[in-house]
Amino acid sequence: MKNVEAAVEFTRKNRARFVEELKALLRIPSISTLPEHAKDVRAAAEFVAAELRRIGMENVRLIETATAKRPGGHPLVYADWLHAEGKPAVLCYGHYDVQPAEPLDEWKSPPFEPAERDGNLYARGAVDDKGQMWMHVKALESLMVAGGGKLPVNARVIVEGEEEVGGEGIAAFVRQHGDQLKADVALVSDTEMFAPELPTLCVGLRGMIYTEIEARGARTDLHSGMYGGAAPNPFVALAQVIAKLKDEDGKILIPGFYDKVERPTDAELKTWKALPFDEEHYRETEVGSVSLTGEPGLSVLERTWARPTLDVHGMPGGFIGAGAKTVIPAKAVAKVSMRLVPDMTPAESFAKYKAYVESLTPKGIVLEVRLIHSGDPIVVSTDNQYVKAATEAMHAVFGKETVFVRGGGSIPIVGDFVRELKTPTVMMGFGLPDDNLHAPNEKFHLANFYRGIESIVRFLSGVGV
Amino acid sequence: MKNVEAAVEFTRKNRARFVEELKALLRIPSISTLPEHAKDVRAAAEFVAAELRRIGMENVRLIETATAKRPGGHPLVYADWLHAEGKPAVLCYGHYDVQPAEPLDEWKSPPFEPAERDGNLYARGAVDDKGQMWMHVKALESLMVAGGGKLPVNARVIVEGEEEVGGEGIAAFVRQHGDQLKADVALVSDTEMFAPELPTLCVGLRGMIYTEIEARGARTDLHSGMYGGAAPNPFVALAQVIAKLKDEDGKILIPGFYDKVERPTDAELKTWKALPFDEEHYRETEVGSVSLTGEPGLSVLERTWARPTLDVHGMPGGFIGAGAKTVIPAKAVAKVSMRLVPDMTPAESFAKYKAYVESLTPKGIVLEVRLIHSGDPIVVSTDNQYVKAATEAMHAVFGKETVFVRGGGSIPIVGDFVRELKTPTVMMGFGLPDDNLHAPNEKFHLANFYRGIESIVRFLSGVGV
Numbered sequence: 001m002k003n004v005e006a007a008v009e010f011t012r013k014n015r016a017r018f019v020e021e022l023k024a025l026l027r028i029p030s031i032s033t034l035p036e037h038a039k040d041v042r043a044a045a046e047f048v049a050a051e052l053r054r055i056g057m058e059n060v061r062l063i064e065t066a067t068a069k070r071p072g073g074h075p076l077v078y079a080d081w082l083h084a085e086g087k088p089a090v091l092c093y094g095h096y097d098v099q100p101a102e103p104l105d106e107w108k109s110p111p112f113e114p115a116e117r118d119g120n121l122y123a124r125g126a127v128d129d130k131g132q133m134w135m136h137v138k139a140l141e142s143l144m145v146a147g148g149g150k151l152p153v154n155a156r157v158i159v160e161g162e163e164e165v166g167g168e169g170i171a172a173f174v175r176q177h178g179d180q181l182k183a184d185v186a187l188v189s190d191t192e193m194f195a196p197e198l199p200t201l202c203v204g205l206r207g208m209i210y211t212e213i214e215a216r217g218a219r220t221d222l223h224s225g226m227y228g229g230a231a232p233n234p235f236v237a238l239a240q241v242i243a244k245l246k247d248e249d250g251k252i253l254i255p256g257f258y259d260k261v262e263r264p265t266d267a268e269l270k271t272w273k274a275l276p277f278d279e280e281h282y283r284e285t286e287v288g289s290v291s292l293t294g295e296p297g298l299s300v301l302e303r304t305w306a307r308p309t310l311d312v313h314g315m316p317g318g319f320i321g322a323g324a325k326t327v328i329p330a331k332a333v334a335k336v337s338m339r340l341v342p343d344m345t346p347a348e349s350f351a352k353y354k355a356y357v358e359s360l361t362p363k364g365i366v367l368e369v370r371l372i373h374s375g376d377p378i379v380v381s382t383d384n385q386y387v388k389a390a391t392e393a394m395h396a397v398f399g400k401e402t403v404f405v406r407g408g409g410s411i412p413i414v415g416d417f418v419r420e421l422k423t424p425t426v427m428m429g430f431g432l433p434d435d436n437l438h439a440p441n442e443k444f445h446l447a448n449f450y451r452g453i454e455s456i457v458r459f460l461s462g463v464g465v
Numbered sequence: 466m467k468n469v470e471a472a473v474e475f476t477r478k479n480r481a482r483f484v485e486e487l488k489a490l491l492r493i494p495s496i497s498t499l500p501e502h503a504k505d506v507r508a509a510a511e512f513v514a515a516e517l518r519r520i521g522m523e524n525v526r527l528i529e530t531a532t533a534k535r536p537g538g539h540p541l542v543y544a545d546w547l548h549a550e551g552k553p554a555v556l557c558y559g560h561y562d563v564q565p566a567e568p569l570d571e572w573k574s575p576p577f578e579p580a581e582r583d584g585n586l587y588a589r590g591a592v593d594d595k596g597q598m599w600m601h602v603k604a605l606e607s608l609m610v611a612g613g614g615k616l617p618v619n620a621r622v623i624v625e626g627e628e629e630v631g632g633e634g635i636a637a638f639v640r641q642h643g644d645q646l647k648a649d650v651a652l653v654s655d656t657e658m659f660a661p662e663l664p665t666l667c668v669g670l671r672g673m674i675y676t677e678i679e680a681r682g683a684r685t686d687l688h689s690g691m692y693g694g695a696a697p698n699p700f701v702a703l704a705q706v707i708a709k710l711k712d713e714d715g716k717i718l719i720p721g722f723y724d725k726v727e728r729p730t731d732a733e734l735k736t737w738k739a740l741p742f743d744e745e746h747y748r749e750t751e752v753g754s755v756s757l758t759g760e761p762g763l764s765v766l767e768r769t770w771a772r773p774t775l776d777v778h779g780m781p782g783g784f785i786g787a788g789a790k791t792v793i794p795a796k797a798v799a800k801v802s803m804r805l806v807p808d809m810t811p812a813e814s815f816a817k818y819k820a821y822v823e824s825l826t827p828k829g830i831v832l833e834v835r836l837i838h839s840g841d842p843i844v845v846s847t848d849n850q851y852v853k854a855a856t857e858a859m860h861a862v863f864g865k866e867t868v869f870v871r872g873g874g875s876i877p878i879v880g881d882f883v884r885e886l887k888t889p890t891v892m893m894g895f896g897l898p899d900d901n902l903h904a905p906n907e908k909f910h911l912a913n914f915y916r917g918i919e920s921i922v923r924f925l926s927g928v929g930v
Contacts, residue, residue: 033788100790106685165788206690210789219753220571223903224776225671225874228804229715229759229768231752235777235799236707243708246701248827250694287696288684293829294694303694311689312700313792318779319800323498323630324675324837325565326802326874327778327903334700335784337791339693362713364758372789409690409791438688438792 004461007146011138011453018453019121019446021051022134023114025096026123032074032097032165041074041161044096044130048137048159052079055141056149057157065162065169073169074161078180081144082154087464089154091183091423092140093413094133094190095163098125099438106440119446126444127431132189133159135430135449139456153464156183160413163190166210166373167412174416185386185463186417189452191407191429195276196445199394199455201387202427204305204406205414207340207377209350213238213357214368216331224326232364234332235318241360241367242334246310250294250303252338254356257308260343264306268404272301275403286433305406308349309339335372339408346374375412380425386463390426393458397451409437428455469926472611476603476918483918484586484911486516487599488579490561491588497539497562497630506539506626509561509595513602513624517544520606521614522622530627530634538634539626543645546609547619552929554619556648556888557605558878559598559655560628563590564903571905584911591909592896597654598624600895600914604921618929621648625878628655631675631838632877639881650851650928651882654917656872656894660741661910664859664920666852667892669770669871670879672805672842674815678703678822679833681796689791697829699797700783706825706832707799711775715759715768717803719821722773725808729771733869737766740868751898770871773814774804800837804873811839840877845890851928855891858923862916874902893920 011018030044031037045062053060057079066073074097082089101111101124109115114123121131136157143151158181160170174181191202217232246252264272279300283292294303303309317332319325340349354369361367381387382404391402407427417423430452436442476483495509496502510527518525522544531538539562547554566576566589574580576589586596601622608616623646625635639646656667682697711717729737744765748757759768768774782797784790805814819834826832846852847869856867872892882888895917901907 033790034786100784100786102784103686208690208791210791217754220901221568221904222752223874224774224778224802225673225804225872226902227752227769228774228776228873229772230747230757230765232754232756232758233776235780236711236775239704239707239777240713242701242704248705282695287687287692289682289697289829290831291697291829292695293697300695304692307694309689309693310701311693311698311791311793312704312783313689313790313794314783314785315700315780315797316785318777319565319567320779320781320785321498321565322500324800324802325498325778325903326673326675326776328776329778332780335789337689337789339690362758364754364756366755407690408693409688433691436685437691438790439686441685 003146003152004458007142007457008454010142010145011450011457015450018138022131025130025134026114026125027112029112030097030161031100032162033100035072038072041097045075045077045161048077048096051137052077052157055137056144057081057140063173065173070168076170076173077159079157080155081151084151084154084464087153088184089156089182090460090463091181091186092136092155092157093186093188094136095129095160096133097161097164098130099164103440108441120443121446122441122443124442126442127435128437128442129163129190131444131449132429132431132452135189135452135456138453139460142453142457143460152461155460156181168373170413171416174420178421181421183423186423186425187459188411188414188425188427189429190411191427192431192433192435193429193448194403194405196432197398197400199398199400199402200429201390201402201404202407202429203382203404204379205377205411206408207344207346207375207415208337208410209340209346209374210337210372211350211353212370212372213241213334213336214331216366217364218328218330221330222328224328227328231328232362233328234365235315237362237365238315238332238334240362241357242312244360249296250309252308252310254353256352257349261308262342264302269302271404272299277301304408306341308341308344310336312336340377342377342379344377346376350374375410376415376419378415378418380418384424386424386426389462390428390459393455393462396458397455428459468611468617469923472607472922473919475607475610476915476922480915483603487596490595490599491579491590492577494577495562495626496565497627498565500537503537506562510540510542510626513542513561516602517542517622520602521609522546522605528638530638535633541635541638542624544622545620546616549616549619549929552618553649554621554647555925555928556646556651557601557620557622558651558653559601560594560625561598562626562629563595564629568905573906585908586911587906587908589907591907592900593902593907594628594655596909596914597894597896597917600654600917600921603918604925607918607922608925617926620925621646633838635878636881639885643886646886648888651888651890652924653876653879653890653892654894655876656892657896657898657900658894658913659868659870661897662863662865664863664865664867665894666855666867666869667872667894668847668869669844670842670876671873672809672811672840672880673802673875674805674811674818674839675802675837676815676818677835677837678706678799678801679796681831682829683793683795685795687793689793692793696793697827698793699830700780702827702830703780703797703799705827706822707777709825714761717773717775719818721817722814726773727807729767734767736869737764742766769873771806773806773809775801777801805842807842807844809842811841815839840875841880841884843880843883845883849889851889851891854927855893855924858920858927861923862920893924
């Protein structure tokens with residue numbers, strides 16, 4: 001245990017440096033969905049690989065995921081250290097890619113110029129997931145230094161660059177070369193704490209299907225004065241379709257969509273009720289809308305953690321400039337995604353959705369329904385030694401019992417780890433509910449960055465005991 | 466009558482020059498809705514003024530419409546020649562501004578580089594309305610030359626630069642300084658012929674209201690994984706609202722919206738039935754959709770000329786890039802316009818629309834309904850000497866009887882002429898149904914450019930007899 005305390009001491013002495021390194025990584029606009037940022041995405045991968053090499057990890061390399069079929073694929077970063085004989089192996093997962101930063105004018109400081117304010121570090125990717133991934137790297141460094149070049153556990157590191165675009169590359173790698181990631185437990189830090197002082201493990205995630213519906217009407221754009229009343233309007237058509245996808249309370253109307261939905265156990269629902277959560281406070285401080293929406297009779301936590309939902313993210317097409325253009329566009333698109341919960345599957349859910357949307361095709365319109373990407377929903381077991389090691393590690397840092405929650409978002413790879421590698425996953429995240437993930441002014445609370453590193457140091461040591 | 470034939474002869478000898486001049490005007494991208502083109506709009510105004518001056522018109526000047534409240538106003542071009550004692554005065558109206566040219570990649574030749582192909586002149590504004598306005602100027606020039614510096618009629622010319630953005634400037638000028646435009650008849654060439662060889666007068670136009678509905682939900686953009694199921698979605702909300710604005714057949718559901726709609730007379734409907742028009746051919750060649758839409762039981766001509774309609778032109782907001790972004794946007798906008806027919810008024814129609822939209826406000830959403838611009842619908846009388854002069858002029862050029870039709874689009878100024886100036890209007894246009902107004906590959910059939918100039922020469926001479 002001496003090494004653990006030395007490693008913790010090392011993390012404390014090096015906090016300022018750790019933050020400066022993270023800032024350098026955050027300055028790289030590694031936006032995986034935008035082809036024009038492909039070079040930045042690669043630069044971020046190389047940045048991570050270089051640091052893994054420097055701290056003493058072995059077999060550090062970029063694994064290409066681009067193929068003829070997927071030329072835009074971004075590389076995986078791999079590293080390992082496997083000399084702790086008789087000890088378990090931990091697979092540390094994170095991602096170095098980020099979401100687009102738009103709308104830019106709502107950022108108080110530029111998204112790719114990290115800025116510290118009030119104990120927070122503001123930047124796109126600060127918490128999702130560069131900052132949390134960096135905790136892993138820094139915990140490994142601290143243990144390596146304290147152990148004189150040795151870790152108390154076997155460790156593999158895999159960091160992907162396509163998490164924000166569906167993670168196809170890593171999914172394919174896990175399917176084809178899963179043996180190269182063989183481990184006893186996976187550690188994922190891409191989730192959040194339920195409240196600032198509350199150590200939290202995430203034990204369930206929603207899956208998703210992200211789709212586009214393209215509506216085509218006339219052959220070319222037409223003038224609404226001359227053709228209004230005869231030519232089909234793709235936006236009106238999409239509105240008619242979308243209005244039938246869920247009712248005004250938020251219940252999804254796709255036939256059979258809820259068939260496989262498992263409600264949480266009574267015990268789990270009881271635990272959630274005990275969490276420090278006030279729906280009105282949440283509405284006012286986090287959402288800021290005049291009221292919340294969603295299925296009546298279910299709590300916000302159940303609705304956002306354990307119920308499927310459907311959202312529209314944008315509707316490209318037509319005229320979106322200032323002022324007026326009286327065009328009936330030839331086509332329009334709706335970007336529609338659905339969140340899935342156990343035991344729904346992306347394939348079956350998409351098939352039901354597609355068939356239903358097509359059955360709604362308005363007059364004069366041709367619809368095309370496309371799947372952009374998908375991820376499985378998961379629930380992980382809490383009854384194993386790794387969860388015990390995680391709760392003990394966080395107890396030492398926070399002095400409190402860990403709460404078990406679920407997350408509303410997807411981390412597709414966790415599903416792959418469970419399904420393909422049969423590796424149980426510990427989702428130990430240190431984000432906060434107001435960290436503005438995927439939104440302007442994303443931040444990471446620096447106190448949690450530090451506590452996260454310490455918790456991971458203790459977890460990696462504890463797993464090996 | 467000798468001068469008329471001399472003037473016609475002059476138009477024929479100078480066709481090539483007339484086309485070259487028009488091309489020079491078409492090269493100026495005078496897109497009135499885009500602030501970055503304000504200088505081009507002014508350059509087009511100056512081009513027109515210079516030519517009016519050159520051909521011998523008097524009192525040529527730009528009339529500023531920009532005010533502190535409307536800083537983006539584009540100038541009117543005015544000219545007159547008022548020395549034909551005892552003769553009536555004709556007010557020639559046109560506009561020198563054009564629609565945006567997007568989508569640029571669908572143009573076969575660049576929109577602001579006029580190109581002749583197969584007897585057509587292709588460019589943004591070729592027919593709407595630079596080419597048709599230029600017919601007026603060239604008819605006046607021809608008469609002036611043939612008359613040795615004298616016209617056979619009193620003439621005023623007013624050319625605006627805001628027709629495509631609602632024509633607020635000229636409307637205000639007509640209201641405040643209508644006496645400066647005093648005339649016995651207005652001549653407007655901004656409409657089309659029903660078929661290539663069919664001389665046509667337009668005797669009715671739909672009006673319009675162009676609006677925006679802004680839907681606001683959460684305070685900032687949110688992540689659909691974390692907040693889906695609790696945060697309101699502005700696009701879903703707009704879809705729900707739009708789906709209730711008209712039914713699936715195209716009938717508008719705004720309460721009372723049809724109250725003031727006058728059906729065409731039986732005589733008018735009978736005339737329309739006799740026109741060479743095949744709905745299936747129109748669907749296939751002009752619209753190109755799998756089927757047409759619109760109120761059942763009414764012909765396409767009635768639906769597009771004499772019925773109110775509602776269209777959505779674009780839905781700005783959210784994520785419209787390639788790929789996936791799982792954002793619940795804080796706000797989204799729908800650009801929605803309605804065409805109006807006699808005796809609807811823009812003010813009353815907008816009030817009914819706004820009240821209805823607001824009554825549909827979905828849960829968790831705040832809606833704002835804005836009027837961007839509007840124009841009155843009109844029907845003009847056919848029973849006067851000016852219409853007789855027009856039909857005789859076109860008979861001499863085409864050798865055929867004129868058909869009376871209506872137009873589906875708006876020319877707001879015609880309503881102002883009728884209402885404010887009590888001036889009857891002759892809408893003698895030479896566009897064709899496939900001229901691609903407001904769309905890529907806009908064109909003007911050059912034979913009609915020539916026949917239009919001759920018809921206007923004969924009309925201006927005939928009015929004075």
